[in-house]
Amino acid sequence: MSVWRKSSYSPVNDCVEVGRGVGIRDSKAPTTHLPVSDKAWSAFLTDIKSR
Known part of the structure; x- marks a missing residue:
C-alpha cells in the first residue's frame, strides 16, 4: 500500500497526488495512476525548480 500525498497548491476537488515509488x-x-520512477520524478522536480 502506498501513501498518496496531495499538493498544497491543489484546489479541494481537483488534486494531483503523488505516491512515492508508485x-x-x-x-x-x-484507481488508476501514471507510473513514474524515482529517477524520472527527481529529474522532473529538478527541472521545475530551475525555472
Whole structure:
C-alpha cells in the first residue's frame, strides 16, 4: 500500500497526488495512476525548480 500525498497548491476537488515509488494520479480517479520512477520524478522536480 502506498501513501498518496496531495499538493498544497491543489484546489479541494481537483488534486494531483503523488505516491512515492508508485507514480502520480488524479484524486477524482484514484484507481488508476501514471507510473513514474524515482529517477524520472527527481529529474522532473529538478527541472521545475530551475525555472
